[in-house]
Amino acid sequence: MPQTFVFRTIELNGQFLRTAVRPGTSNLPPLLVFNGIGANLELVFPFVKALDPDLEVIVFDAPGVGGSSTPGTPFRFPGLAKLAARMLDYLDYGQVNVIGVSWGGALAQQFAHDYPERCKKLILAATSPGFFMVPGRPNVLLKMASPRRYIQPSHVVKIAPDIYGGAFRRDPELARGHASKVRSSGKVGYYWQLAAGLGWTSIHWLHKIRQPTLVMAGDDDPIIPLVNMRMIAWRIPNAELHVIDDGHLFLITRAGAVAPIIMRFLAEERQPAVIRPRSEPAAKH
Numbered sequence: 001m002p003q004t005f006v007f008r009t010i011e012l013n014g015q016f017l018r019t020a021v022r023p024g025t026s027n028l029p030p031l032l033v034f035n036g037i038g039a040n041l042e043l044v045f046p047f048v049k050a051l052d053p054d055l056e057v058i059v060f061d062a063p064g065v066g067g068s069s070t071p072g073t074p075f076r077f078p079g080l081a082k083l084a085a086r087m088l089d090y091l092d093y094g095q096v097n098v099i100g101v102s103w104g105g106a107l108a109q110q111f112a113h114d115y116p117e118r119c120k121k122l123i124l125a126a127t128s129p130g131f132f133m134v135p136g137r138p139n140v141l142l143k144m145a146s147p148r149r150y151i152q153p154s155h156v157v158k159i160a161p162d163i164y165g166g167a168f169r170r171d172p173e174l175a176r177g178h179a180s181k182v183r184s185s186g187k188v189g190y191y192w193q194l195a196a197g198l199g200w201t202s203i204h205w206l207h208k209i210r211q212p213t214l215v216m217a218g219d220d221d222p223i224i225p226l227v228n229m230r231m232i233a234w235r236i237p238n239a240e241l242h243v244i245d246d247g248h249l250f251l252i253t254r255a256g257a258v259a260p261i262i263m264r265f266l267a268e269e270r271q272p273a274v275i276r277p278r279s280e281p282a283a284k285h
Contacts, residue, residue, distance in 0.1 A: 003022055003048075003049055003053060004022070004023070005020040005021065005022050005045075005059075006020065006021045006022075006023065007019070007020050008020075008021075008091075009067060009068075010087065010090050010091070012083060012086050012087065012090065015063055015068075015069060015071060015083065016068055016069040017060050017061065017063070017068045017069075017083075017087055018041070018060060018061040018066055018067030018068045019041075019058065019059070019060040019061075019087065019091065020041050020058075020059045020060070021056065021057070021058050021059075021091070022048060022055075022056065022057040022059075023056055024052075024053070024054045024055045024056030024057070025054050025056075026052065026054040026055045026056065028055060028097070028266050028267065029095050029096050029097050029120050030055075030056040030057065030058055030093055030096050030097070031051070031055060031056070031057045031058070031096065031097045031098070031099060031266070032058045032084070032088070032093075032096040032097070032098050032099070033048070033057065033058065033059045033060075033099055033100075033101075033104070034062075034084070034098065034099070034100035034101070034104030034105070034107045034108045034111070035059070035061075035062065035065075035101060035103075035104045036101050036102035036103050036104055037102060037103035037104075037144075037190065037193045037194070038065060038147055038149075038184075038189075038190045038193065039065065039104075040061050040065055040066030040067070040181075040182065040183040040184075041059040041060060041061050041066060042066075042181045042183065043178065043181050043182070043252070044059055044101075044251070044252070045059075045181075046252050046255050047251045047252055047255045047258070047259070049255075050255035050256055050258070050259035051259050051262065051263060052259075052263050055263070055266075058088075058091070058093065058096070060084075060087065062080070062104075062107075062189075062193065063075055063080070063083070063189065063192065064188060064189020064190070064192045064193065065189050065190075065193070066183045066184075067183065068189075070186070070188050070189045070192065071192065073192075074191075074192035074193075074195035074196055075192070075196055076195075076196055076200070077106060077107055077110040077196050077197065077200055078110060078114060080107050080110070080196060081107060081110040081111040081114045081115065082114070084107070084111055085111070085114075085115050085118060088118065094118070095117070095118055095119070095120050096118060096119065096120065097119070097120050097121045097122075097123070097266055098111055098112060098119045098121070098122050098123065099122075099123035099124075099125065099262070100123070100124055100125065100127060101125040101126055101127065101251055102125070102126050102127055102223065102224065102248065103127075103193060103196075103197070104127075105124045105125060105126065105127020105128070106127055106128070106130055106197055106200065106202070107196075108122060108123075108124060108127075109122075109124065109127070109129075109202045109206070109209070109232075110202070112209050112211055112213075113202070113205055113208060113209055116209075116210060116211065119211055120211065121211055121212050121213070121214070121265070121266060121270075122209065122211045122212070122213040122214070123213070123214045123216065123262060123265070124213065124214070124215050124216065124229070124232060125216045125217075125250070125251055126216070126217060126218060126221055126223070126224050126229075126248050126249075126250070126251075127224060127228070127229070127232070128224050128228040128229075128232070129201055129202045129203040129206060129228065129231060129232055129235070130197060130200045130201035130202055130203070131197075131199055131200060131201040131203075132201045132203045133224070133228050133231075134225050134227045134228055134231075135225075136221075136222050136223045136224065136225060137222060139162070140162060140163050140222045140223060141223075143159050143162065143163050144163060144223060145194070147184070147186075147187045147190035147191070149163075149179075153179035153180070153182060154179070156175055156178060156179045156182070157172065157175040157176055157179055160174070160175035160178065161175075162222060163222055163223060163248070164222070164223075164247045164248045164249050165218065165220040165221055165222045165246075165247030165248055166218055166220045166221070166245075166246035166247020166248065166249070166250060166253060167246055167247065167253040167254070168247060168249070168253070169220075169247070174253060178249075178252070203231075203235065206232060206235035206236050207235055207236070207237060209236050209237070209238075210237070210238065210272040211238065211272055212238050212239075212265075212268070212270040212272065213233075213236045213238060213239040213240070214239070214240060214242065214261075214262065214265045215229050215232055215233040215236070215239050215240065215241045215242070216229070216241075216242045216243075216244060216250070216251075216258070216261075217229035217230075217241065217242075217243050217244065218243075218244050218245075218246045218247045218248055218249075218250045219243050219244065219245055219246070220245075220246065220247045221247050221248045222247070222248065223248045224248065226243065229241060229243075238270070238272065240265075242261055244257070244258060
């Protein structure tokens with residue numbers, strides 16, 4: 001059954017954001033999606049379409065990506081989290097569930113930390129704690145540092161097996177299909193997204209994230225080695241880890257297998273973690 005997305009471009013203090021909402025009738029809170037670096041919202045549609053069709057989903061182009069305007073100076077992750085909260089206000093949403101993939105996973109961590117009352121549950125896919133991560137291979141990171149794959153579609157077809165791993169190693173058509181959905185806004189927006197994470201890390205406050213959290217990782221991810229997701233799952237008090245037999249973009253390539261895991265997690269009745277202060281040792285007399 002075809003699914004309808006309602007597209008709107010909104011203005012928040014001079015920043016234009018292109019948004020897409022798939023309306024739903026579910027009793028679950030809407031799902032807010034934070035996409036990967038350079039990725040316009042259409043690239044996540046295969047995943048959205050695999051979810052329960054009754055679930056309302058909110059997707060948007062980050063500043064400098066797709067149909068959103070490029071700011072004069074880069075946002076940092078706290079500023080992007082604040083922008084996302086204001087976007088929800090504008091669109092008349094209260095509490096949401098949040099999923100973030102790769103670069104968007106860092107933003108999802110920031111949002112869950114800064115706006116705990118807005119984020120009921122958190123899903124982190126193929127992401128890291130930032131500066132204190134275990135990096136991927138240098139040749140992969142060099143390719144990721146360039147926006148060329150979003151500007152020149154033939155380039156992503158060439159490098160996709162090396163940077164995305166998993167199913168992209170076996171099926172060249174996946175890369176061609178991925179490239180056909182790319183909508184680039186140019187180089188500056190991509191570099192601004194890189195700048196958002198310079199020196200950023202969540203490692204020192206991950207333990208303060210109280211929301212029930214689903215951490216998902218691919219076992220063949222050249223960009224974000226699996227150990228990073230194990231670290232995140234260990235640091236967040238109320239987290240569970242699922243490892244998927246695929247690469248960096250398993251949300252897309254394994255959407256049919258991943259979506260039921262996510263829907264079960266969203267439907268579970270789970271309470272936020274209770275973080276109690278350490279009791280002081282009794283004084284000795």
